[in-house]
Each structure stands twice: as structure tokens, then as C-alpha cells.
Amino acid sequence: MLKPSGMQVVTSRISLWERFQQGDREAFALLYREHVDDLYHYGMHFCADGERVKDCLQDLFQDLWQSREHLSANIRNIRYYLLSSLRRRLLRSLHRDRNWFSRPDMESFELECTLPREHQLINDESAAARIRDLQRALSGLTRRQREAIYLRFYQDLSYDEVAELMVMKIDSVYNTISKAIGALKKALLLPLFLLLLQYA
Numbered sequence: 001m002l003k004p005s006g007m008q009v010v011t012s013r014i015s016l017w018e019r020f021q022q023g024d025r026e027a028f029a030l031l032y033r034e035h036v037d038d039l040y041h042y043g044m045h046f047c048a049d050g051e052r053v054k055d056c057l058q059d060l061f062q063d064l065w066q067s068r069e070h071l072s073a074n075i076r077n078i079r080y081y082l083l084s085s086l087r088r089r090l091l092r093s094l095h096r097d098r099n100w101f102s103r104p105d106m107e108s109f110e111l112e113c114t115l116p117r118e119h120q121l122i123n124d125e126s127a128a129a130r131i132r133d134l135q136r137a138l139s140g141l142t143r144r145q146r147e148a149i150y151l152r153f154y155q156d157l158s159y160d161e162v163a164e165l166m167v168m169k170i171d172s173v174y175n176t177i178s179k180a181i182g183a184l185k186k187a188l189l190l191p192l193f194l195l196l197l198q199y200a
Helices: 006-021 025-047 050-066 078-096 125-139 143-154 159-165 170-187 190-199
Strands: none
Touching: 006 025, 025 050, 025 078, 025 143, 050 078, 078 159, 125 143, 125 170, 143 159, 143 170, 159 170
């Protein structure tokens, strides 16, 4: 079976967004199912407070539905739009919670780059060992390096989108990711580094 071209995928997603804006509940449910796990995973790296993340996600999708007719029809990357919307909501929520936001580790939250679920259930012990080595190498990166790697390779955002989402200059994003890749190359054997790019 032939895979759809990139243009077909973009057209399909734009069509889904248009159907959602027109009040198609099935399209809305599909948007939710397609993105909610990734959004939750990303949100948990900000505060490790599952209930807060769930509340922000619920508010996000509720507001999306209620304001669907007023949203831009020119959303080119739905995943980026949803990730940035959730990030803003979480930061607003944390700012309101002075007790949480005053914690000294606010800027050092751990962003763990985990491989997709289907790659976590591996029976082969040598493959599982390689995955553990990969996870250790990723945990050795700085928090901003992990977030940039996660957004660029795991969420497939462009460098411009990563820069906008992380409120960084594009040159800083390139530099951050370049340093992260350099650190990973030093920490990993070449096959493991290629494994990262394969699973990302």
C-alpha cells in the first residue's frame, strides 16, 4: 500500500481542522485522540502534577470547542498549535499558584525524553539495554537541551516552531540542539545515536 504524500497528509489535517471548526464532533474527537497523549506527556514535564495537567488539557479542549468558529482556519501545524496552547495554560496556572512557582527548582524541571510506547515493550534483552543506555544519555543533557530535542525530534516541530514555543532566538535553538547532539554522540556509540534518530 502506498503511503500518502506529505501534501496529502497536510491536506487531510487541514480538512480535519475545517470539519472541527464547522462543528463536526467526530473530527473534534479525532483531534483529541490523536494529540491528547503527547500533550499530557509534554505537560507532565513542566510540573509533574498530573491533576493540573489534566485540568489544563480539559480547559484547552473545552475552549477549543467553544471558540472553534473564531479560530484561524490557517493552522499549518495542529500539533504545534496545541503544544504551545497547553504550554501557555500551564505557565499561567503555575504563575497563579505562588507556592508552586516560588519553588527553587522551577527552572530545572525534568523533561524526560521517553521513546514511544511500542518501543518500550521490547523482549530482546540487548535491545532493551540499548534503550536504557539511550535514556541515560538523554538524561545527561540540560533541561533546555532535552526540551529542544523532544520538540524537534519527538514532536517533529520545525526549528522556527521550537524557537517560538521555547521563547528563544532561532540561532539559540540551532546552537542548543547542536550541542545536545554533540553530547549524545560522545555518550553513545554510533548505532545507539542512530537509534535515537530512528525512534524520534
